[in-house]
Amino acid sequence: xxxxxxxxxxxxxxxxxxxxxxxxxxxxxxxxxxxxxxxxxxxxxxxxxxxxxxxxxxxxxxxxxxxxxxxxxxxxxxxxxxxxxxxxxxxxxxxxxxxxxxxxxxxxxxxxxxxxxxxxxxxxxxxxxxxxxxxxxxxxxxxxxxxxxxxxxxxxxxxxxxxxxxxxxxxxxxxxxxxxxxxxxxxxxxxxxxxxxxxxxxxxxxxxxxxxxxxxxxxxxxxxxxxxxxxxxxxxxxxxxxxxxxxxxxxxxxxxxxxxxxxxxxxxxxxxxxxxxxxxxxxxxxxxxxxxxxxxxxxxxxxxxxxxxxxxxxxxxxxxxxxxxxxxxxxxxxxxxxxxxxxxxxxxxxxxxxxxxxxxxxxxxxxxxxxxxxxx
Numbered sequence: 001x002x003x004x005x006x007x008x009x010x011x012x013x014x015x016x017x018x019x020x021x022x023x024x025x026x027x028x029x030x031x032x033x034x035x036x037x038x039x040x041x042x043x044x045x046x047x048x049x050x051x052x053x054x055x056x057x058x059x060x061x062x063x064x065x066x067x068x069x070x071x072x073x074x075x076x077x078x079x080x081x082x083x084x085x086x087x088x089x090x091x092x093x094x095x096x097x098x099x100x101x102x103x104x105x106x107x108x109x110x111x112x113x114x115x116x117x118x119x120x121x122x123x124x125x126x127x128x129x130x131x132x133x134x135x136x137x138x139x140x141x142x143x144x145x146x147x148x149x150x151x152x153x154x155x156x157x158x159x160x161x162x163x164x165x166x167x168x169x170x171x172x173x174x175x176x177x178x179x180x181x182x183x184x185x186x187x188x189x190x191x192x193x194x195x196x197x198x199x200x201x202x203x204x205x206x207x208x209x210x211x212x213x214x215x216x217x218x219x220x221x222x223x224x225x226x227x228x229x230x231x232x233x234x235x236x237x238x239x240x241x242x243x244x245x246x247x248x249x250x251x252x253x254x255x256x257x258x259x260x261x262x263x264x265x266x267x268x269x270x271x272x273x274x275x276x277x278x279x280x281x282x283x284x285x286x287x288x289x290x291x292x293x294x295x296x297x298x299x300x301x302x303x304x305x306x307x308x309x310x311x312x313x314x315x316x317x318x319x320x321x322x323x324x325x326x327x328x329x330x331x332x333x334x335x336x337x338x339x340x341x342x343x344x345x346x347x348x349x350x351x352x353x354x355x356x357x358x359x360x361x362x363x364x365x366x367x368x369x370x371x372x373x374x375x376x
Contacts (some may be wrong), residue, residue, distance in 0.1 A: 002090070003063050003091065004062045005060065005061040005087065005089075006060040006086070008084055010059060010060075014056040015034070015076045018072070019072040019073060021049055022034060029111065030115055030117070031048065032071060035113055038062045038066055038089075041062050068113055069095065069116050082101045082104060087101045095109075095110035122231045122238075128189055130189065130220065132215055132220060135221050137186070141173075143175060144333050144336075145177060147176070147177035154246045154249065157200055158202060158205050159175070159248050159251070160198050168187050171191060179327065180372065181369065182369045183251070184366065193225030198230060199248055200241050204242075215235040216235075219234070219235060261322060262317075263297070263346075269313060271332065274299065274331055277301045285376075288326060292315070294319075296317075298310065302376075323350060325375060330371045331371060334369035338369075340358035344356070344365075351373060354372075357369075
């Protein structure tokens with residue numbers, strides 16, 4: 001009878017990373033399962049929703065090779081509650097598995113592992129490598145702006161595209177939901193297959209972010225794209241994403257070129273002020289008004305049921321008076337992904353998009369957020 005032994009902590013870590021992919025509104029029962037294969041003192045865990053797939057590689061003591069397919073959610077729940085120590089998993093008849101740990105015994109219903117969809121194949125030699133922390137930072141600073149509506153598939157994704165940065169090779173990530181846009185550039189070695197840009201689903205990019213949070217800071221990430229999929233190799237994990245078909249909006253047309261009213265604002269003060277004023281904004285629109293005068297910003301909000309709020313903030317601004325309305329949450333989320341003590345806000349008039357950039361000392365910023373104004 002095929003079986004293996006494994007440390008609870010190792011199995012739990014693998015399951016916690018992978019089980020979130022399974023069981024998402026699926027009509028195919030096998031997609032709520034996790035595929036397990038144990039051979040050569042290694043346990044492989046695989047999960048997929050046919051858009052995002054993940055493979056985890058975990059050290060185990062294999063006594064006889066085998067494979068199984070069981071409920072990812074239920075296996076995770078069981079393993080999470082077991083005492084620390086070694087777990088033994090045996091394959092039984094009818095695709096069931098038997099799991100024992102100290103005095104606990106579980107028998108878990110399984111499905112035929114041969115019916116589990118296989119992940120697309122890839123070649124190790126085709127991977128390009130970039131620092132894992134660079135990729136994590138780039139995802140953190142863009143993914144929030146991507147649309148959460150899967151029906152709007154062309155802006156539900158994050159654009160990965162090769163870009164020249166200060167004359168050197170680099171990577172650009174862009175995300176938008178039609179109301180705001182976030183863009184970041186970072187220098188890195190060229191990545192095959194993204195010269196014209198590829199679109200990755202938001203859900204899958206969030207899974208990559210989760211795995212990146214678990215690997216060591218100095219680790220590099222292998223990235224490779226073919227015509228249909230993107231492959232990300234991170235430590236013992238491989239994440240495979242089906243590319244979104246379709247044209248991404250011409251985001252460069254959205255970036256304002258003639259915003260001539262430049263305001264320098266202390267970030268933490270602006271963030272706190274926005275949070276306070278937003279408490280009195282209408283829940284549906286989340287709208288607040290920003291009124292600029294020479295070296296002064298006044299923020300106001302109004303709620304028909306509760307009242308109004310006003311606060312002033314010192315800023316550096318030499319231009320004419322200007323009033324413009326924004327969704328407070330969009331401004332707050334943009335500020336959250338900027339790391340500098342001061343930010344630059346660039347405006348043209350009350351009806352044009354606003355650009356927010358971190359204040360940098362090395363010339364043009366390699367990061368920006370664009371927020372569309374709203375009528376208040």
